[in-house]
Amino acid sequence: MKDWEYRLAEHRGTLTALAIFVVMFIIYTANHPAGFTANVIQTAANKGVLLAFVAMAQTMVVITAGIDLSVGMIFLLTNCLASWLVVGSPLETAFGVLVVLAVGALCGATNGAIVIYGRLQPIVATIATGAVYFGIALLLRPFPGGSVNEHLADALTGRIFAVVPASLVALAAVVLLIWVPFSRSVYGRAAYAAGSSETSAYMSGMPIRRGKLLAYTLSGLVAALGGLFLTFFTYTGDAAFASGNAYTLFSIAAVVLGGVSLFGGKGSAIGAVFGALAFRTIGDLLFVFDLDPLWQPLFQGLILLAAISLGALALFRVRNRLEWFL
Template sequence: MKDWRFWFAEQRGTFMAIAIFLMMFVIYISNHPAGFNANIVQTASNKGVLLAFVAMAQALVVITSGIDLSIGMIFTLTNCLASWLVTGSPLQVAIGVVVVLFVGALCGAINGAVVIYGRLQPIVATIATGAIYYGIALALRPTPGGTVDEILADALTGKLFGFIPASLVALLVVVLVVWIPFSRSVTGRAAYAVGSSEQAAFMSGVPIKRAKFITYTLAGLLAGIGGLFLTFFTYTGEAAYASGNAYTLFSIASVVLGGVSLMGGRGSAIGAIFGALAFRTIGDLLFVFDFDPLWQPLFQGVVLLLAVSLSAFGLLRIRNRLEWFG
């Protein structure tokens, strides 16, 4: 088999995600009363990019066959922190941004340390750390409020040259600066190896712990970038429990839609990004078809349920029943 066919087989999930997104987006745009214009693309990308950052974060952890159920709470915490710090003189704003991103990465690193060095199950451990992060967020913002530097916020949520959404460019920059170098590094390959088979990776002398730790930390950083952008969109910080939980849930949904295997070792953050954009578009489809917004949670739930059930088609390929049990 030629190289490109290997590459294509590896990226199949990602291409599926891109195809689903394009299909949904075309349906969305062709039924939108205002049609295709720069403002609609800007609004859609601003909403989609938030989830895309969180989904990228989740994808990184899922690739190592872990899970981070605190991701939505890191997102909420950094949002609350940014509403305090990212304001004032340009220097203060810059320091604020750095601190917010650092705190995001720190939260991720704590998750990583607890899971790897504490040897705890990621599900329970990250639910517990999520409670801690939410508590801190609530301490920072008992009631919604705060402010953010409007020049920076408008620059990052507006349009470049009148038609390119700045938030999409920011997403692209993050992909180029974080994901591409990571996936091509030794650590990135190690993360995939750990996800495929931790035992085999261990036996081959792959740096398991370092790979996992860096993955969790990067996930925290990406969730922090997401939280920062949320502040840019809303101009406030809010410790909303339901919204934090929803982002955790949606991040998992996006990862699944994006073709990242929940067993680990397969998929890419690019796929997760398109999964996130597709998930957002599906949610918005209801509006262009004039449904009652009350139906949106149910619709999103059903889409999620169908998306995860699709993976069951893999069962048809199984020849030996014992493979059911993994």
């Protein structure tokens, strides 16, 4: 196999997600009454970026062969916290942002510690920690409310040079500053290796525990970034259980659409970001085609079902029946 072929195969999932997103977005803007304008793109970006952050957080855990069912609750918790702290003078606001991010990272690290050192299954452990994080969010905001530094919020949700949505720039910055260095670092490779085969990774002397812990911690941090942006968009904190659950669910859908293997060790957060943007765009297609919003949950469910069924196509390539049971 030639070098470029190998590289193409490695990024196939990401490229497929990008292709799906581009096609969907073209259909979306072509049918949108306002067309391809800066306004339409800004609205779409602001909606998509939230899910993109949560999906990126989910990816970091999924590549270690884990799953984070508390990611939506970390997102809610940091939203509620931000609605208290990210206010006032620039200095206070900056302090608030730091605290919110630190709390997110702490939540992620807690998940990681329980899974790695407590040796519990990620799925059960994060269900339980999710309940705890939701409880804390509810403690912070029993009723929707609070406020946020509106200058910062408007700057980050507006447009740069009146064209480029600032939230997209922020998303790209996070990908470049957090995901790219992480995935190329020794710990990032260890997280991948642990997801691919923990025993082999251990035998090769990779720092799998620290790699996994870092993956969980960064996952919490990125989920907190999502929570911050939610606060910037809504100007309030709201501990809505259904919303947290939906984000967890959609993040898994985005990860699958983004070509990240749920068995771990394969895929990229960039793919998941495109998966998230594609998922949101598909959901919004209903509105441009002027259908009853009542159909949206069913429509999103069917898309999710179609996306995962694509994964089953690999069965046709299986030569030996025993490979079914991997």
